[in-house]
Amino acid sequence: MTIPTGNALYFDGVTSARHKVTVELAPHALVIRAADGSMIEEWPYPRLKHLSAPDHVFRIGLRRHPLLARLEIGDTAFAHEIDLLAPDIDRTGASARRDRRQAIVWACLAAVALVLSAIYGVPHIADRLGPVVPRGFEQRVGVATNAQVRAMLDKGPASRPFECGVADVEKAGQAALNKLIAQLEAAADIRTPLTVAVVRRAEANAIALPGGYVYVFQGLIDKADNVDELAAVIAHEIGHVANRDGMRAVLQGAGLSFLFGMMLGDFVGGGAVVLAAKTILQSAYSRDVESAADRFGVRVMLTLGADARALGRFLERIAGKAPESFGVLLEHPAAKERAAAINAIAPPQSRGVRLLEPAEWAALKRICAGYRT
Ligand SMILES: [Zn+2]
Numbered sequence: 001m002t003i004p005t006g007n008a009l010y011f012d013g014v015t016s017a018r019h020k021v022t023v024e025l026a027p028h029a030l031v032i033r034a035a036d037g038s039m040i041e042e043w044p045y046p047r048l049k050h051l052s053a054p055d056h057v058f059r060i061g062l063r064r065h066p067l068l069a070r071l072e073i074g075d076t077a078f079a080h081e082i083d084l085l086a087p088d089i090d091r092t093g094a095s096a097r098r099d100r101r102q103a104i105v106w107a108c109l110a111a112v113a114l115v116l117s118a119i120y121g122v123p124h125i126a127d128r129l130g131p132v133v134p135r136g137f138e139q140r141v142g143v144a145t146n147a148q149v150r151a152m153l154d155k156g157p158a159s160r161p162f163e164c165g166v167a168d169v170e171k172a173g174q175a176a177l178n179k180l181i182a183q184l185e186a187a188a189d190i191r192t193p194l195t196v197a198v199v200r201r202a203e204a205n206a207i208a209l210p211g212g213y214v215y216v217f218q219g220l221i222d223k224a225d226n227v228d229e230l231a232a233v234i235a236h237e238i239g240h241v242a243n244r245d246g247m248r249a250v251l252q253g254a255g256l257s258f259l260f261g262m263m264l265g266d267f268v269g270g271g272a273v274v275l276a277a278k279t280i281l282q283s284a285y286s287r288d289v290e291s292a293a294d295r296f297g298v299r300v301m302l303t304l305g306a307d308a309r310a311l312g313r314f315l316e317r318i319a320g321k322a323p324e325s326f327g328v329l330l331e332h333p334a335a336k337e338r339a340a341a342i343n344a345i346a347p348p349q350s351r352g353v354r355l356l357e358p359a360e361w362a363a364l365k366r367i368c369a370g371y372r373t
Pocket of ligand 1: 236240285290293
């Protein structure tokens, strides 16, 4: 049996680039392949949806696609074949009507929000909206922002993976990290599931994105003297996730047009995502936001019975020694103040709980050892 194949343009939903691809109509799904034959994505027929487009273009997307990728097919005969295979490609118009209703609701909300932001200013509105943004939506923003942030941070050669913990010599380190994260996640007890990764960046830093993505840079692991210091930094970042600071920053930085563009599903080109990712990487949080995350981190460390003063100590030790950073963790002038505030609420360590065994900590220190940075 030959599989029907045709040409299409593919938009990945992150960048505005158009990719020439071939599309195979395999029995189970539509398979999208790059020019070199490698598979980009598989789209199951039941989830295909028709997207509005100019008359001569057949444009389809995938329901619940995190990045809102889309395909454009110029060949009418091939488009018709896809149409026949996809049970749900809107023959009744029901989903189009539902989309339109949703769009009208959001358009009304957008109008209200725009008026309010004209009166009160965007930062104020973003502050108010941040906590009420639906979790599912934050998740979508997180997935999209995450892809973009990774692309911006990963400056190494393509031959080595951006994430640590994948090479054979790194696997014990990854296991230790998983053990540590499991303890922190249980103690933090937040609703957003965490995705924590160590990545090959030399700065001593960590960042949290909307949707529970936390990146710990290799430089931070290098600088940490013991597991409590590392745990305390991650606990602080979990505080940002719990307080939804990343979501608020994206709303402030990328503006309300981003928010409503995404809600309407009209996330075209990726300009808004690029802006959102830049916001996350470049904006420093206010003192208040940082203190709130510090307090959250202290609570987590106390719940674990670990050293709740570790973050303050770590900040004081490395502040000023890092010439360049994203500013989120290491706002230099604030390090002393933050340490004092932490010590004020954290009793000196009384019972030393072991978050990791010494051998596990040693392995974690080598979680990026498989590749040279
Ligand atoms: Zn922070």
